[in-house]
Amino acid sequence: LYMLEDRLTEHLNAVDDEAQERMDILMRQMMRRQGITGEMKARDQMEWVRAVNGIRNMAEEIVLNELIYR
Structure with a gap:
């Protein structure tokens, strides 16, 4: 049982790492394509947050x- 739990934990950690890495890549690519920059954040923080949240939702759906x- 411990062997199975160790292997399961190892597998889940690997999937989590892969998912997080993929999220980071997708978020960067989507932000670049949509022109979401630090300048935009400084100019209109609420719009920047809305845009980043939308991108995060899309990236999460892709990763899932x-x-x-x-």
Whole structure:
């Protein structure tokens, strides 16, 4: 049982690491494509937060479909 739990924990940690790395890449790419910059954050912080939240939601959906629901 401990062996199974260790292997499961190891697998879940690997999936988590992969998902986080993919999220980071997608967020950077989407922000760059949509022109979401530090300048935008300084100019209109609420708009920046809205845009980043939207991108995070899209990236999470992609990661879930690519890594979790497969």
